[in-house]
Amino acid sequence: MNPTTVAPAPRAHRRAWPHPVLSLLLAASWVLLNRSVAPAHLLWALLLGWGVPYLLRPWLDAAGRVDWGAALRLTLVVLWDIVVANVTVARLTLGPLQRVQPAWVYVPLASDHARVNALLASIITMTPGTVSAVVDEEQRRLLVHVLNTDDPAALVADIKVRYEAPLLRVFRVGDGNTGQPLDDRSA
Template identity: 60%
Template sequence: MNPNTSPPANPARKPGWLSHPLLSLLLGASWLALSHSLEPVHLLSALLIALIVPRLLHPFLGEHSSIHWGAAVRLTAVVFKDIVLANITVARLVLGPLPRMQPAWLPVPLACDHPRVNALFATIITTTPGTVSCVVDEQRHEILVHALTCDDAQAMIDDMKTRYEAPLLQIFRQQPRTAAPGAGTTAGRAA
């Protein structure tokens, strides 16, 4: 090594075989569930998938982050409950008279810049029937959401932020931005 050159300040760390143990566990268990078998060939396949796929995905997944598991379990329960209730509500709207629907576009301000928080927030909104997150605008720090029906835009925005975004901030141990850009411009627009 040349004495005039110094090693890189932060060399890229090679991922270990279990750099994402939860993902490895989920992949292996999913493979076994899909194969409906505990034959040795399926066990070996599950092991190889559980070890190789997370290692290949490591550059895209980033480093392991500290997660508040209690908050994650609570949020999961809230989301499952909301999905069931929203399915019932959407079924009533769709099967009932159409004039009852009041679709709206809602710009929902984001409380932080954490990519996982914002991606999961948008995903939860989309998986809850009756709402679809259409655009995550990182420049304006907002998610554009289409609601199938909305009587009070601000109340719906506040509900999404309270039920989903606040727990996500807690799960990933993030602090909300003190002054969210565009915080005063959350009025819904007619669809």
């Protein structure tokens, strides 16, 4: 067996807990919404966290493997970029409007992985000053409106390096740099 290959989870575990991360998020959300760790709320959190993903498993994709280290690094980059973009947008909107150079930009997608592309569009939209308008799956590109850019090519390169490549690593799609499928290289 290739050392980079991870053994699949036991089938019984997958049937009982089809989406463990979703289960955890639902349970935590329930506790936070109720602002209580009373036994009744914890029991409901457990039931909802297990029951909702279990009942919806025919309609949910199989939970894939995630590189949590890459996910944490990407989260920190996105949070930092949101703070920096807020300051930049504030300066632009409070300054002379002649400086603003809006543009529509196409970002070519390196993968047809639905989660990667949806999260890339979401990250772009969450970052002030940019909005992803269309994910064109046929032509594998994302249409982005940017509030201010003097170099659209540099913006596209920045999106691909800062967000798309890490997303490819998070979901273990391609090599995380070019989006090319991984072959069965021996490590």
